[in-house]
Ligand SMILES: *[C@@H]1O[C@H](CO)[C@@H](O)[C@H](O)[C@H]1NC(C)=O
Ligand SMILES: *[C@@H]1O[C@H](CO)[C@@H](O)[C@H](O)[C@H]1NC(C)=O
Ligand SMILES: *[C@@H]1O[C@H](CO)[C@@H](O)[C@H](O)[C@H]1NC(C)=O
Ligand SMILES: *[C@@H]1O[C@H](CO)[C@@H](O)[C@H](O)[C@H]1NC(C)=O
Ligand SMILES: *[C@@H]1O[C@H](CO)[C@@H](O)[C@H](O)[C@H]1NC(C)=O
Ligand SMILES: *[C@@H]1O[C@H](CO)[C@@H](O)[C@H](O)[C@H]1NC(C)=O
Ligand SMILES: *[C@@H]1O[C@H](CO)[C@@H](O)[C@H](O)[C@H]1NC(C)=O
């Protein structure tokens with residue numbers, strides 16, 4: 142066998158010089174592990190070694206052209222140096238093995254790799270340099286279901302400049318990992334003191350970070366992913382989101398934030414977003430104008446926000462009813478549709494043929510009132526809809542015809558919602574929202590500013606101490622904060638109390654941070 146192998150290699154080496162390398166694309170000359178199968182069609186082959194009880198990867202002959210190498214469901218524990226060197230292969234599947242280690246040069250000199258699946262393994266780390274070589278062509282990369290805890294996602298993306306899909310489901314990642322995304326937009330200095338200019342990523346379309354431990358989406362983290370289409374963040378612990386976090390995405394269509402810990406729906410802005418999923422969060426109230434800047438929105442899902450019992454009267458102002466297809470409030474705790482009047486009246490007043498748009502099924506405390514009957518054509522699954530009278534029994538609304546017979550009041554004609562300027566853009570732009578990064582950032586900026594002021598004062602004080610003679614002429618008016626100036630003046634006038642003052646400033650520092 143070894144002899145044949147040798148012959149084969151020899152054959153290969155000899156013919157390499159004569160004929161263009163891809164010639165060995167059929168399965169004929171191969172000596173393969175027992176359960177592996179090789180299929181050949183056209184000018185490409187596939188190697189199927191799935192469930193083949195392999196404990197290591199076989200070294201395949203150089204310069205062979207493969208369409209796919211499937212090593213999934215084996216007992217492979219490592220990917221060794223240069224194991225794929227000089228092989229032309231579009232897809233490698235290492236899914237569901239026991240891989241703990243991938244050598245830094247494991248994929249070096251691999252040719253034409255477009256899809257690499259290493260999901261469901263036991264990796265704890267992955268060096269970004271491993272991906273430099275396949276990076277020239279890699280489009281789909283899946284490392285889901287590995288217990289990384291930390292991945293330099295930013296650097297990995299820099300090394301994979303044409304990547305289209307990155308799957309990182311359930312990798313035990315926390316905010317530290319997504320903070321590395323800033324590398325895409327910030328200039329950095331590497332270990333050789335070379336400045337890398339943040340150049341962003343123009344190819345990534347799908348990023349799946351679901352089932353991780355993320356909590357905060359601030360600091361414009363995702364800004365470098367210019368052409369993202371789908372972002373999946375479901376099943377994390379996200380509490381705070383930047384209102385502007387879609388700002389730089391020009392193509393984004395789907396964002397899934399289901400199963401997180403949001404208490405407020407952020408007021409996102411996007412011209413392209415179509416599906417926004419807030420299902421299973423802790424949102425309890427919808428703020429003014431929250432959807433006013435979603436120009437192409439089709440579906441907003443608030444399912445299973447069990448505490449959502451009310452919305453602002455202006456919550457749906459400027460929600461685009463021409464693109465809207467579904468507004469889902471199933472299994473919330475809505476009491477009444479009265480705060481939806483502005484939206485419902487708009488729907489009624491326009492000639493769009495939109496029906497069944499709003500889903501309020503399974504809101505057990507929904508009160509029987511006239512809005513339900515008046516706007517029934519906009520309610521999804523109307524026949525399954527129940528309401529309660531004085532908190533008592535629940536009735537199918539469709540059976541309560543008598544009770545609703547006196548509903549004639551036209552909310553849309555007389556209600557305040559229809560007043561001119563009830564919704565206005567100036568307010569929509571101004572609105573500030575709790576639970577988003579803005580407030581947090583503002584607080585932090587304020588602290589930072591104060592800190593730099595105090596620090597500069599402190600430096601001045603130290604200067605004062607060493608260059609006592611020049612202090613008299615120092616221009617202190619440039620320091621804004623009067624209390625600090627006060628401290629400083631005291632200091633200059635009374636050098637004995639200097640130490641005490643420094644302690645004072647230290648105490649101030651301590652209090653503020
Ligand atoms: C997320 O973090 C919590 C506490 O920090 C920890 O108990 C949990 O195991 C983590 N989950 C994952 C998937 O890493
Ligand atoms: C994230 O996890 C890593 C590794 O477990 C840990 O060192 C780091 O402190 C964590 N960062 C945050 C923000 O929790
Ligand atoms: C990064 O470097 C480029 C070129 O040197 C420069 O134009 C740009 O302003 C820098 N960006 C930041 C954020 O420093
Ligand atoms: C990089 O620059 C820093 C400070 O400018 C210097 O201390 C360090 O030695 C430099 N490193 C290399 C590898 O040149
Ligand atoms: C929102 O996410 C949840 C959980 O993944 C899913 O069940 C639901 O179908 C999604 N909603 C939409 C509109 O896609
Ligand atoms: C709505 O829920 C909040 C807490 O989530 C509660 O304080 C408020 O009283 C509820 N409103 C109604 C009308 O039930
Ligand atoms: C819901 O909120 C609106 C606006 O804040 C308020 O006017 C209304 O009374 C609330 N409804 C209930 C049932 O709490």
Ligand SMILES: *[C@@H]1O[C@H](CO)[C@@H](O)[C@H](O)[C@H]1NC(C)=O
Pocket residue numbers: 510511544545546547548
């Ligand atoms: C309609 O009239 C009935 C009987 O008079 C009354 O009980 C009910 O509260 C009225 N409904 C509304 C929505 O006012």
Ligand SMILES: *[C@@H]1O[C@H](CO)[C@@H](O)[C@H](O)[C@H]1NC(C)=O
Pocket residue numbers: 486487490491559
């Ligand atoms: C209803 O539509 C008419 C004309 O299309 C418009 O003049 C009017 O202001 C609209 N009313 C409301 C409440 O939007």
Ligand SMILES: *[C@@H]1O[C@H](CO)[C@@H](O)[C@H](O)[C@H]1NC(C)=O
Pocket residue numbers: 607608609610
């Ligand atoms: C400050 O002035 C005193 C006397 O006027 C002089 O002895 C001392 O060297 C000066 N200190 C500095 C830092 O110039």
Ligand SMILES: *[C@@H]1O[C@H](CO)[C@@H](O)[C@H](O)[C@H]1NC(C)=O
Pocket residue numbers: 616617618619
């Ligand atoms: C001190 O600062 C103030 C305000 O910045 C400036 O108007 C003034 O000319 C400065 N005086 C000197 C002596 O530099």
Ligand SMILES: *[C@@H]1O[C@H](CO)[C@@H](O)[C@H](O)[C@H]1NC(C)=O
Pocket residue numbers: 621622623624
């Ligand atoms: C100095 O800081 C204090 C506390 O933040 C503030 O109340 C005061 O207005 C500041 N003074 C000036 C002149 O900025």
